[in-house]
Amino acid sequence: MGKWEGKIKGYDQSNHYIGTYRALIEKQGEVLYKMSLSFDLNIHIERKHKLDSYLKEETIYSSSLVVLKRKFRAATLLKIKSRVTWRKNS
Known part of the structure; x- marks a missing residue:
């Protein structure tokens, strides 16, 4: 069974890295x-944020790998995001 890991960086409206x-x-x-x-909060940020405040949901189920990869970008609440990178772990 393979595992996929995806990452995307989030930025605030001032284009500062959030996490x-x-x-x-x-x-x-x-x-x-x-x-x-x-969501891994940036440790250098001075403002206090709840860790889950940037996620719509924490767990999503589907029968399609492609659908889950598409939903990952939509599940994030920040407006400014970087490109999603996916890595397959064996």
Whole structure:
């Protein structure tokens, strides 16, 4: 079974780096995939933010890997984002 890890950097309206979104996609059984989302807050930021305040959902299920990869970008709430990078872990 393969695992996919995706990352995207998030920025605020002033184009300052806020943190990195991470997604981990794992195959659950024969046809179901589970995507776990997290947000790593930038430790250099002075403002206090709740860690989950930038995510719409934390776990998403689908039978399509392509759909989950597409939903990862939509699940983030910041307006300014970098390009998504995906890496397959064996």
